[in-house]
Amino acid sequence: MSFIQKLNAAWASSDSLLMVGLDPDLTRMPDELKGKPDAIFQFCKQVIDATAPFVCGFKPQIAYFAAAGAEGQLEDLCAYLREQYPHLPIVLDAKRGDIGATATQYAQEVFGRYGADAVTVSPYLGADSVEPYLEWEDRGVIVLCRTSNPGGSDLQFLMTDGVPLYLRVADLVANKWNKTGQCGLVVGATFPNELAAVRQAVGDSLPLLVPGIGAQGGDIAATCAAGCNAQKTGMMINSSRAILYAQGAGHWTEAAASVAKQTRDDINAHR
Numbered sequence: 504m505s506f507i508q509k510l511n512a513a514w515a516s517s518d519s520l521l522m523v524g525l526d527p528d529l530t531r532m533p534d535e536l537k538g539k540p541d542a543i544f545q546f547c548k549q550v551i552d553a554t555a556p557f558v559c560g561f562k563p564q565i566a567y568f569a570a571a572g573a574e575g576q577l578e579d580l581c582a583y584l585r586e587q588y589p590h591l592p593i594v595l596d597a598k599r600g601d602i603g604a605t606a607t608q609y610a611q612e613v614f615g616r617y618g619a620d621a622v623t624v625s626p627y628l629g630a631d632s633v634e635p636y637l638e639w640e641d642r643g644v645i646v647l648c649r650t651s652n653p654g655g656s657d658l659q660f661l662m663t664d665g666v667p668l669y670l671r672v673a674d675l676v677a678n679k680w681n682k683t684g685q686c687g688l689v690v691g692a693t694f695p696n697e698l699a700a701v702r703q704a705v706g707d708s709l710p711l712l713v714p715g716i717g718a719q720g721g722d723i724a725a726t727c728a729a730g731c732n733a734q735k736t737g738m739m740i741n742s743s744r745a746i747l748y749a750q751g752a753g754h755w756t757e758a759a760a761s762v763a764k765q766t767r768d769d770i771n772a773h774r
């Protein structure tokens with residue numbers, strides 16, 4: 504099953520647009536896991552098991568694993584997701600961007616080594632830097648468009664013949680790079696006007712990865728109004744820290760599940 508087929512099926516079966524980001528910070532581990540050699544795997548596995556009923560997929564952020572020398576735990580986690588939750592897409596957030604020869608190795612890493620369904624990439628090096636990912640015809644390639652951070656405006660808002668650069672990226676991806684039909688765009692929930700402009704520019708079929716709700720303060724109602732397609736889907740709305748490190752009365756996994764359920768319900772109330 505291709506990434507897009509899996510994502511469409513997950514939106515329908517989960518009745519959720521929420522994607523939980525797996526950003527395991529060793530300094531924020533629960534006490535019961537601190538110091539354990541497989542703390543990162545155990546932490547993420549428990550988050551996955553607690554929140555899976557409320558999500559359309561998971562997005563591991565590769566830096567948190569690599570910085571801790573825990574690539575092996577990321578391999579185990581992706582294998583666990585594929586075995587236990589084969590209906591939920593894995594978006595590996597790696598934000599890669601390099602010349603074709605090197606991108607070929609990165610593509611092998613994300614799709615071959617980790618077995619991810621989709622990857623995030625930068626558009627900055629242009630078409631030939633994205634081509635090696637597209638050779639994996641059933642996998643998703645999600646291109647940074649209007650990122651959620653304030654500094655994204657430095658380049659993404661530059662005007663090019665009257666058109667802001669982020670809309671050039673949206674147009675390139677939708678109309679030139681999407682040969683496999685498996686491409687998507689990253690647009691931050693912190694920029695709802697630009698989210699609406701991107702949805703209008705690319706039409707209904709392109710999925711948008713939308714980080715920025717939760718810890719970054721993006722508004723769920725504005726996000727849904729701006730980014731949903733005519734089917735009231737079309738977005739993977741990501742939240743990481745607000746769910747992973749949720750505070751609550753019971754066990755930490757209950758707090759994570761409770762925030763994930765609440766976030767799913769908030770999104771559904773507004774789409």
Ligand SMILES: O=C(O)c1cc(=O)[nH]c(=O)n1[C@@H]1O[C@H](COP(=O)(O)O)[C@@H](O)[C@H]1O
Nearest residue numbers: 564596623650651714717718719742743744
């Ligand atoms: O590609 C991404 O996922 C991404 C793009 C972007 O523009 N902004 C952004 O925050 N992200 C990622 O989304 C996650 C957001 O985490 P929280 O702010 O904790 O919900 C992090 O893993 C970021 O690396």
